[in-house]
Amino acid sequence: MSEDDRRRGDDARDDAENSRADAGHTRTDGGAAAGSVAEQARATVGATETASAYSLDHADQVLGVARREYAVLFRACWHYGLALVFGAFSLAVVGLTGSAAGSASAGALLFTLAELSVYLVPLAALALGYGTVVGARERGTLELLYSLPLPREGVLVGKFLGRAATFAAGVTLGLAAGGLLVVVRYGIGLVPAYLHYLLTAVAVGVAFLSVGVCLSVVASGKARALGAALLAWVWFVLVYDLVALGAVVAFDPPQWALTAITVGNPADALRVVVLTLVPSGTGGVGATLAASSVPAWALVGGLVAWIVVPVFVGGRLLSARA
């Protein structure tokens, strides 16, 4: 948006607000004709403000909410907790894979990391996300946030961004510990693939975080949100692959259907990315999907959609409740 456009928008908004304030005052005094003026002004300002609600006008405020969320979670030790869990996980996998197999291939290591991450990453992300709204509502902090001149969607996006940054920082720190051990054991040749795995794990986690945030908007209480998050984990991590595998075996679906199956579950994106990097002979739906050459754009687009859509839906739901 150019400076002129922004200035014109501000002028229009100021004019509309002034006319609305005047109309409201006249109406209060009982002027019969003021109703139409007030309606007109309200319509004008309503349209202007609806448009501005999604503009960059609130970007600073959204980032302010995100910074606060990040600071609160930092003091609540979420960063350390996530780093500890993923650090222990990655060190254990790298260490045990090396010792068990002796000359275990780098591919087998990455495959093991990806397979186990499919369980751990969504669980951690959903655990971080399910209390985002409903927890704040029960604590009474949400009502105060709503009293600020910021649309509810902005509050939600800010909280999501803060939590996504927390998740990314904690998981990156934890998996970096395993990465150091990878360098020690396998040299720097495996680093690009490990980084690819790490970034995909973070992206998949943020997608599940988005799902958790959406569930947090929908749920009426924190216990229900937790239940919904656990159900989501069971569906995406356990049930979905069984259904997908059955469909693949039974119907021998075309390429587009395989692509749809893959992007239909962010957890599968992690499997497919790693398996694409390091093909292995292991079976399973991930291997099948990887072998089917799901296009990279579909994987990236799918992950982006899984990150954006749940938060967007949550924001719309919050707004509709007002």
Add this chain to the structure above:
Amino acid sequence: MIAIEELRKRYGDVVALDGVSLTVEEGESLGLVGTNGAGKTTLFRLLVGHETPDSGRVRVAGVDPTAGVRVRERVGYLPESAGFQPVLTGREVLAFHAEMRGGGGADSRVDTLLGIVGLPDAADRPVGGYSNGMNRRLGLATALLGDPDVLLLDEPTAGLDPGGVAAFNRVVDRVREERDVTVVLSTHVLSEVEALCDRVAVLDDGEFEAVGTVDEVARAAAETVTVTARYADPAEAVGRLRDTLSVADLADETGVDLTRTPDGVDLSCDRDDVTAVLGAVVETDPESVAVDEPGLEAAFREAVDLGGEPA
């Protein structure tokens, strides 16, 4: 400053507000009283744009609360259930709200408000260690950060001990003196309304049962006034009072109810007969006379049809 016309809000089968109308002038303070579930919080949520009315019109500072977030630039709102992140300090909470509301001088605004609400010494302590009263005063500070035209306080002293209530009310009083702010305050503590508010509105089952100055509402509900007279010889005084009252010009033909007490006589009479009764009492040479008018609590009990004597 606030104008409400025929406002209706329903949640399923429950009517929260049933066509209420009200105006609050600039700089005025209005006490909103009513039983639990009367519709007070719903009214606040409509004023700040957290809810949309089913019908009717609302204007706060000339702004329609349902049209965007601009009303929240003009309004400071302290919700009944307001809470804070326990790991943040009071100063950090206020700094965040100052940042959200924009404008320069955030640090000095925060320091000023910490002083006004009496939390300068606790400013750098985590809010999780604050008392209930400190939390409410911090909430008031967040509501004041945007230098609002309208201050909406939803049961701000609920759950506070008498000392906490007094401290909070002193802050509100100071804010009213120092800033030209319109205040709407809901509470169950009627003495708070009498102390802080210019006018009072009694809300019951989604309707205003009484609106006016505190005196107007109290007087309108107080049909019966008690005159207490002290005598050296109460037994003798009763006889003299009966004689005097028998020729008094009383509006209420049911007369005056006399009750002898150990040191005098209580006379309950219609409000319109107070002058005549006082005249009769003075003729009987009492040692002292006092008039006891039922206050806002009696008016509230009558308005919401509670009946009986206060506990």
